[in-house]
Amino acid sequence: MSVDMNMEILIVDDYRTMLRIIRNLLKQIGFDNVDEATDGSMALKKMREKSYGLVISDWNMEPMTGLQLLKEVRADAKLKSTPFIMVTAESKTENVIAAKQAGVNNYIVKPFNAATLKMKLVAVIGNF
Amino acid sequence: MSGLSKQGRSASLAAEAPAPTTGEVVEIVEQMIGSIRGDLSPGALQLYGELEELARFIRNTREELATIGADELRDHDIASATDELAAVVGATEDATGKILDSCDVIAEIAAEMPAEQSARATDAVTTIYEACNFQDITGQRITKVVRTLQHIEIKVGQLLGAFGASGAVVAPKADKPKAAASKPAASAATDADLLNGPQLPGNANSQADIDAILASFD
Incomplete structure (x- = not known):
C-alpha cells in the first residue's frame, strides 16, 4: 500500500524549537500536513477530535508525558492503531523497553537528523 | 565512645528538629552535665562524655555554618545561579528562534533559485535545522542542573533551620523544572x-x- 503523503501528522513536544525542527524536516521529506501539540493531554484531545495518520511525540512533557499519551492511545479503541514514533533524549535501555512494551512503533533518540527521521518513517508507514 | 557518629547525629537532628531546638538542646545538655556531677557510675560517665561531645558538636557546627555563610549561599548564591541558568535557556531559545526564522526565509528564496543551487541551499538549511536540536538538549541538561541546585538550596535551608543559624527552611525560588x-x-x-x-x-x-x-x- 502506498503512503499517503497528504496524511495529517501530529507532532508533540513542549519545546517550540523542536516542533519547528520536526515540522521542517517532515516538509523536507515530503510531508506538509502537520499539526502540533505541546504535551500529551493536548495531543490526546486533538486525536479525539481529528484523525491522524501518524504521531511523533517527545517523552518528557508535563502534565502528560509521551509514554502516558502512548498508553492512552493504545487503550482507546478508536486510536489504538495509530502509528506512534517516540522522539526523545531519553536513551536508556529501560526507556526503550518501556516504550516498546507500551506499543511504540519506533524510537528516535535526540539529537537526530533528517535521514534518521525518514528511515524511521519508512519503517513505520512504508516506503515513499 | 558510643556507636553514634557525628554524621548520624547531625543527620537525625537535621531530619527531626524544628528550627529553634538545637540551642535548647545545648542548654538542656549543659544542665544535665551540671546535674550529674557526684557519684558517677561507668555508664553515667560514658553518658556524660557523650553529652559533652554532643554539645561541643552542635556549637562547632553552628560556628562552621556561620563561617561558610550558609545563609548567604542559600539566599543569594544558589538563587543567582538558578537565574543565570534560566537566562542561558532563554537566550538560546531566542537565538534559535531567530536562526530558524532566517532558515525559513532562505528556504523561500531557495525555492526560486535554479534547481542545482536550490538543492544545495535546501540541504544547508536542513543541516541548520538538524543542528538546532541543541536547544532542546541543552535546555533539558540545564533543567537537570537547576533541579540539583534547588535540592541543595532546600538541604542548606534545613541545615540552617536545624542548627538555628538563620531562620526557617525556605522553599526554592525558581519555577518548578520540567519533571x-x-x-x-x-x-x-x-x-x-x-x-x-x-x-x-x-x-x-x-x-x-x-x-x-x-x-x-x-
Whole structure:
C-alpha cells in the first residue's frame, strides 16, 4: 500500500524549537500536513477530535508525558492503531523497553537528523 | 565512645528538629552535665562524655555554618545561579528562534533559485535545522542542573533551620523544572524513574543501540 503523503501528522513536544525542527524536516521529506501539540493531554484531545495518520511525540512533557499519551492511545479503541514514533533524549535501555512494551512503533533518540527521521518513517508507514 | 557518629547525629537532628531546638538542646545538655556531677557510675560517665561531645558538636557546627555563610549561599548564591541558568535557556531559545526564522526565509528564496543551487541551499538549511536540536538538549541538561541546585538550596535551608543559624527552611525560588512531579499517583513512581535524559554521551545508547533493542522484540 502506498503512503499517503497528504496524511495529517501530529507532532508533540513542549519545546517550540523542536516542533519547528520536526515540522521542517517532515516538509523536507515530503510531508506538509502537520499539526502540533505541546504535551500529551493536548495531543490526546486533538486525536479525539481529528484523525491522524501518524504521531511523533517527545517523552518528557508535563502534565502528560509521551509514554502516558502512548498508553492512552493504545487503550482507546478508536486510536489504538495509530502509528506512534517516540522522539526523545531519553536513551536508556529501560526507556526503550518501556516504550516498546507500551506499543511504540519506533524510537528516535535526540539529537537526530533528517535521514534518521525518514528511515524511521519508512519503517513505520512504508516506503515513499 | 558510643556507636553514634557525628554524621548520624547531625543527620537525625537535621531530619527531626524544628528550627529553634538545637540551642535548647545545648542548654538542656549543659544542665544535665551540671546535674550529674557526684557519684558517677561507668555508664553515667560514658553518658556524660557523650553529652559533652554532643554539645561541643552542635556549637562547632553552628560556628562552621556561620563561617561558610550558609545563609548567604542559600539566599543569594544558589538563587543567582538558578537565574543565570534560566537566562542561558532563554537566550538560546531566542537565538534559535531567530536562526530558524532566517532558515525559513532562505528556504523561500531557495525555492526560486535554479534547481542545482536550490538543492544545495535546501540541504544547508536542513543541516541548520538538524543542528538546532541543541536547544532542546541543552535546555533539558540545564533543567537537570537547576533541579540539583534547588535540592541543595532546600538541604542548606534545613541545615540552617536545624542548627538555628538563620531562620526557617525556605522553599526554592525558581519555577518548578520540567519533571514528573505532578503525575497521577498510580503510575508516578514508574514514570518518574524513566525521566532521566538526556544521558551524557559516554552513557547514552546510540540510535543503533536503540534499533538493536527494538529489533530484539521481533
